[in-house]
Ligand SMILES: [Zn+2]
């Protein structure tokens with residue numbers, strides 16, 4: 085079967101691998117769609133994401149959905165022909181974090197297409213892949229596979245917005261207008277935000293942000309003072325959702341939050357030098373957010389019910405056999421938002 089395998093930085097290969105055999109509690113899934121994520125692009129360009137480095141060849145892909153073709157002997161809730169969205173995380177369920185309801189911080193978690201554990205857990209960018217029964221959310225509607233794979237980034241954002249606290253009537257800043265930033269804007273509005281300002285370095289995602297009815301879409305490269313002007317005209321922000329992982333954007337958040345404001349760091353990075361004086365002088369709260377737990381199933385259902393429309397974000401659908409072109413296209417933020425691989 086055709087598989088999209090990362091060997092190291094700038095070394096993504098299409099390989100022919102054997103179709104895996106599902107274990108007793110697993111199902112074999114035929115790929116319906118796979119969304120290329122920012123973290124996949126970090127593996128593609130840098131051979132790792134934050135502290136997770138590639139140590140062995142790994143099939144990429146964690147935003148996946150498809151149709152079950154075979155089930156293991158002990159699987160009872162799913163059968164061949166079921167359409168499923170696949171939660172990429174396999175939680176242990178028994179560590180202290182899982183028991184405390186924080187499965188996203190599970191100490192023994194395995195995550196599709198992630199080098200966080202060795203041996204790495206293989207991902208879903210292949211014609212077929214196996215998933216545990218517990219990872220699968222059976223679809224209740226005819227939603228398309230590319231749309232429902234957005235459940236993964238949407239779950240990330242639902243968790244991040246939970247970390248932000250009550251957004252009702254708040255003035256919200258989102259830095260980064262990639263898929264996560266755009267979804268953060270949509271979810272912030274869903275959560276009752278008064279006004280949403282989104283920033284980016286490129287014109288085309290900002291145009292999309294405007295089409296998605298974000299109140300203000302600011303280009304911080306064309307106009308480096310855009311945020312300063314926004315603050316002096318309309319006041320400081322209550323909440324910042326940092327979705328770029330870029331240090332200048334993080335500094336922008338700390339500068340433009342009002343006293344008592346809260347910043348949620350969603351974008352991945354391993355270290356940054358930040359103006360900590362701002363944090364103490366304005367009593368800012370800076371909180372992290374990592375993946376998701378129960379939010380995955382919630383995200384699937386929100387998409388199925390059409391409460392969040394992700395169709396405008398899916399700018400390209402490309403066949404798995406053109407994965408290299410798809411990764412290059414997904415890397416060009418002036419050309420694409422979400423690139424979806426299809427069989
Ligand atoms: Zn993702």
Ligand SMILES: [Zn+2]
Pocket residue numbers: 175176177178179180181182183187189190191192193
């Ligand atoms: Zn656990």
